[in-house]
Amino acid sequence: MFFLLYFGCNTKPEKQQQLEKTRALQAESTDISVLLKNAKESLSSSQNGRIFLLEQELAQLEADSARIDQLKKISGAWFELGQPAIAGYYAQEIADLAGTEESWAIAGTTYTICVQQSTEPRVRDYCSGRAVRSFENAISINPDQMSHQVNLALVYTENPPPDNPMRGILMLRELNDAQPNNVLVMNTLARLAIKTGQIDRAIQRLERSLELEPDNQNTICLLATAYGNAGPDYASRAAALAAKCDAQ
Template sequence: MHRPQWIAAAITLLLIAVTYWGCPVRPPEMEEGFNRAPSAATGVQSLIREAHTQLTPAQRATLSTLEDRLASQEEDSARVEVLQQLASEWYKAGQPGISGAFAAQIAELENTEDAWAIAATTFSLCLRQEGVAQKTRQYCTDQAEQAYQAAISLNPTNAEHRINLAVTYTDNPPPENPMKGILMLRELEQQYPEEPKVYITLAQLAIKTNQLDRAAERLRKADDLQPGNPDVVCSLAKVYENLGRAGEADIFARKCSDLLQ
């Protein structure tokens, strides 16, 4: 090979290396979660070992049969079918963290926005269980974060995934940044001023902290943007009742009753 050819080859290799190592494959907003999260495989195996002691013999038998079936499947479509059954069985057993891990395996195979959103939502349910150990909560938080970020990367315009990710941070605030979820929601309020779910979520958080006037304000904004949403109307009736604003509480209580009929 002549000298000019060697130079051209070297430049080509350098460009390939810079492209592969220098350009992030994931959007920048995804990097934090992927770098911070522990190994999903290690985490779920630990959860499975602990959960097995709480299973009934029938549940153990069903899960064992499904695991054997999964091991024998080679086609992705067949694996997805068994993974769906495993996710369902673990969810029915009261283990959304483990269920989410199998949902995440489905998402890895399908790589669709909906599949990642389902996995993320399942992990998020783990954070709302009472009596969950902190290491399990952290595992579910990290995995929900990764799954929501994957859904966001596939559809950056869908505000719902960003809202749900912010809620994940409010359910289990990062120790180094306990206000992260709240700050994200406030940013989303500026970015998506016409998105009712942003105001509904902020209202729910205000109710949790007994900031009822603020909750009513946010719910009224959501009601203006999306009239007839029973979640908003019925919540307003309760908030106004707790504020002692009987007239407004009665108006929204009647609207709530009409919507639920």
């Protein structure tokens, strides 16, 4: 299962895959109809009017290309209204039509933002499950794109499975073992280390990242944060990198 998850090499029959997806959807703690109902109840009359018009325009379209363009407008509108779960649903609708690596990655990223921002367990679970499926689809299209695999692992770190709370971390460590000089993976592990107070470990990874890519903005900013949490001995280095982070 580990290799299937990472590289998208699925050997299950198509009917079995569809059955598992159906069961997974049935196991969700909420669904889009509930989310839409609750979200619309929280909108002002003008906001509801805007969404209604976008939905009416979508209903009149038949060509996939036109529907995709309209779905982008609806997804963007819901994101602007602070509803990433619903924005993710429409981004997933786009991916179902487009079937591209990029569209699935966007859907996964939108759902991940929902996981990060939501405080309701049922919404987090809904978005987490759909983020996982979106990134798995992106990986199946392009198994060599490391960012999809990192993002998949991050979903599991944001909302750890109860039966395997270390799954996301272990996935990132496996990626690091496979590509020890991959800056994206090292930076991601360092970010998590900062979050959990493992500052020395974060600094070690980030200093190595900086050696490999001296102009990497993400590394510079993360290392400034790590130095800033490492005590007075690192204060001057933290200030220098913070200035460089702000300047870029």
